[in-house]
Amino acid sequence: MSCCCNSPSNHAKLNAWVDEISVLTEPDSIYWCDGSKAEYDEMVQTLVQSGLATPLAKRPNSFLFRSDPSDVARVESRTYIASKSQDDAGPTNNWIDPVELKAEMSKLYKGSMHGRTMYVIPFSMGPIGSPIAKIGVEITDSPYVVINMHIMARVGTKVLDVLGGVGEFVPCLHSIGKPLLSCQDDNGKWPSAPVEKKYIAHFPEEKLIWSYGSGYGGNALLGKKCLALRIASVIARDEGWLAEHMLILKITRESDGKSKFIAAAFPSACGKTNLAMLVPTIPGWKVETVGDDIAWMRPGKDGKLYAINPEAGFFGVAPGTAEDTNPNAMASIKENTIFTNVALTEDGDIWWEGIGYDAPGKLIDWNGKEWKQDKANKDQKPAAHGNSRFTAPAKQCPAIAPEFEALGGVPIDAILFGGRRPSTIPLVHQAKDWNHGVFMGSIVGSEITAAALDLKVGEVRRDPFAMLPFCGYHMGDYFKHWIEVGKNLPVESQPKIFFVNWFRKKDGKFAWPGYGDNSRVLKWVFEQCDGTGKAVETPIGYIPEIASFDRPESVSVDTLKEILSVDVEGWKKELADVKEKHYPKFGAKLPKELVDKLAEIQKKLG
Numbered sequence: 001m002s003c004c005c006n007s008p009s010n011h012a013k014l015n016a017w018v019d020e021i022s023v024l025t026e027p028d029s030i031y032w033c034d035g036s037k038a039e040y041d042e043m044v045q046t047l048v049q050s051g052l053a054t055p056l057a058k059r060p061n062s063f064l065f066r067s068d069p070s071d072v073a074r075v076e077s078r079t080y081i082a083s084k085s086q087d088d089a090g091p092t093n094n095w096i097d098p099v100e101l102k103a104e105m106s107k108l109y110k111g112s113m114h115g116r117t118m119y120v121i122p123f124s125m126g127p128i129g130s131p132i133a134k135i136g137v138e139i140t141d142s143p144y145v146v147i148n149m150h151i152m153a154r155v156g157t158k159v160l161d162v163l164g165g166v167g168e169f170v171p172c173l174h175s176i177g178k179p180l181l182s183c184q185d186d187n188g189k190w191p192s193a194p195v196e197k198k199y200i201a202h203f204p205e206e207k208l209i210w211s212y213g214s215g216y217g218g219n220a221l222l223g224k225k226c227l228a229l230r231i232a233s234v235i236a237r238d239e240g241w242l243a244e245h246m247l248i249l250k251i252t253r254e255s256d257g258k259s260k261f262i263a264a265a266f267p268s269a270c271g272k273t274n275l276a277m278l279v280p281t282i283p284g285w286k287v288e289t290v291g292d293d294i295a296w297m298r299p300g301k302d303g304k305l306y307a308i309n310p311e312a313g314f315f316g317v318a319p320g321t322a323e324d325t326n327p328n329a330m331a332s333i334k335e336n337t338i339f340t341n342v343a344l345t346e347d348g349d350i351w352w353e354g355i356g357y358d359a360p361g362k363l364i365d366w367n368g369k370e371w372k373q374d375k376a377n378k379d380q381k382p383a384a385h386g387n388s389r390f391t392a393p394a395k396q397c398p399a400i401a402p403e404f405e406a407l408g409g410v411p412i413d414a415i416l417f418g419g420r421r422p423s424t425i426p427l428v429h430q431a432k433d434w435n436h437g438v439f440m441g442s443i444v445g446s447e448i449t450a451a452a453l454d455l456k457v458g459e460v461r462r463d464p465f466a467m468l469p470f471c472g473y474h475m476g477d478y479f480k481h482w483i484e485v486g487k488n489l490p491v492e493s494q495p496k497i498f499f500v501n502w503f504r505k506k507d508g509k510f511a512w513p514g515y516g517d518n519s520r521v522l523k524w525v526f527e528q529c530d531g532t533g534k535a536v537e538t539p540i541g542y543i544p545e546i547a548s549f550d551r552p553e554s555v556s557v558d559t560l561k562e563i564l565s566v567d568v569e570g571w572k573k574e575l576a577d578v579k580e581k582h583y584p585k586f587g588a589k590l591p592k593e594l595v596d597k598l599a600e601i602q603k604k605l606g
């Protein structure tokens with residue numbers, strides 16, 4: 001196979017694409033990633049020498065990066081679904097005509113890799129060779145992206161072997177948008193483009209991703225939100241499966257060794273990683289982690305839904321992660337970890353707000369400035385950015401499930417939805433059937449606790465299925481797809497669907513302890529799936545029987561009764577809000593099944 005891009009692959013389409021992009025972006029050289037440890041080490045050394053990475057004396061093979069202060073999170077305002085028809089992107093996505101967007105972005109990509117190496121990263125989302133996995137190839141001019149992709153996906157030569165000469169792959173083009181003039185370097189500064197030049201673009205018909213101008217997280221590690229959610233949700237719709245923003249956990253009753261697998265979706269800041277790595281407070285139960293962010297679920301021959309975690313690592317939020325809230329996460333980041341925008345201690349360790357102990361001495365904050373903790377100063381700026389992250393191999397998690405790499409996935413017994421809801425929504429309730437569960441997913445949201453943008457305190461910011469920024473097509477069609485998937489599963493094999501709420505308040509304080517005590521709710525979920533649970537039927541679904549529910553000592557019977565009862569007036573308001581404000585957004589694409597379900601519950605509430 002002749003190719004000017006020194007390709008190790010005989011895949012003509014891939015080579016032609018790499019050639020085409022190198023002509024457009026004009027890099028100094030092209031490097032095909034083999035995924036080896038030597039490659040990782042070499043790239044890290046280059047990053048250390050250039051001043052972008054700081055080795056951490058206290059954590060073997062671990063490094064700290066500080067990004068540009070303007071490049072610290074996903075940029076939803078610059079994220080686009082460029083489908084041919086605007087109606088296919090729907091009311092919840094930014095849309096630009098794909099022809100127009102390509103013309104605009106091609107201008108930006110022209111020569112954008114000057115003075116840099118263009119890396120070609122073949123990667124697999126999902127265990128290599130799994131029938132549920134998908135292959136992508138990311139082209140990037142960021143070595144930071146390469147090393148993060150090494151941890152977050154399976155990368156390198158093995159993937160090219162599976163791809164062969166004609167296999168399908170999702171092309172993912174990424175440039176940080178900072179070409180170098182001759183003899184220039186980055187001067188130890190994080191390269192990126194200003195926000196008005198950033199684009200995170202998805203072309204769903206072509207199954208193509210173009211990202212420009214950001215080097216950070218989900219903007220740049222294109223296997224994650226861009227491929228595994230936005231593009232995969234479109235592929236899943238076409239192929240009859242589900243690509244979801246869900247953790248996957250395994251819960252085992254140790255007395256008889258029986259296990260159930262649970263997938264769960266929550267909007268951000270609801271403790272998804274903590275739930276995925278939960279340490280139960282009830283004796284005799286064990287929780288293990290399959291995934292903390294994304295689940296791909298396919299109907300199996302036996303009619304059950306089988307899920308894989310398409311990722312190989314955790315890209316977790318650092319602040320708030322501590323030994324007592326998430327010991328498994330803390331153990332996962334002891335070594336071989338990349339930290340971004342956390343604070344640095346004098347002895348070469350990391351620190352962040354909520355790590356569980358005071359800042360030791362003088363720190364360097366995420367902006368690279370000296371910082372000393374001043375507890376008396378309530379306005380002190382945090383040392384670690386609120387969205388600072390760790391990138392750690394999933395295999396380093398002591399609670400990783402043995403099925404983490406199971407090629408066929410794990411059979412899902414239950415699906416949970418949840419949000420931060422100080423009132424109305426009980427600790428847990430179970431859907432009466434699949435479509436009721438889809439209804440629950442469609443109304444997920446968190447209550448605004450501090451006045452934000454255009455919402456008032458107490459209003460609910462809806463985030464259906466926690467997929468608002470991640471669904472690659474019209475959300476109304478997405479609801480419809482969920483209903484269709486359910487129809488194709490025999491009722492007895494369908495996962496049971498639950499709605500949980502760890503955040504109920506009483507007299508201004510959390511009424512439920514959360515964290516490890518959430519295992520008590522998982523136990524009830526387990527038993528409901530097992531046919532041994534004790535439940536009460538209500539207008540909103542099944543609720544645990546109080547007498548047999550495993551209550552923690554810190555929660556009184558009265559409080560438990562309160563958080564496990566139906567707040568009829570609250571629910572009437574909730575449903576009116578869904579009917580009047582939330583559902584109309586989806587127009588004619590809102591499935592009739594959901595309208596009917598809403599009416600049915602309203603009627604039962606009286």
Ligand code: SAT
Nearest residue numbers: 074217218224225315
């Ligand atoms: O930056 S990521 O998209 O990878 C993480 C997140 O925002 O949820």
Ligand code: MN
Nearest residue numbers: 245268293294
């Ligand atoms: Mn996420």
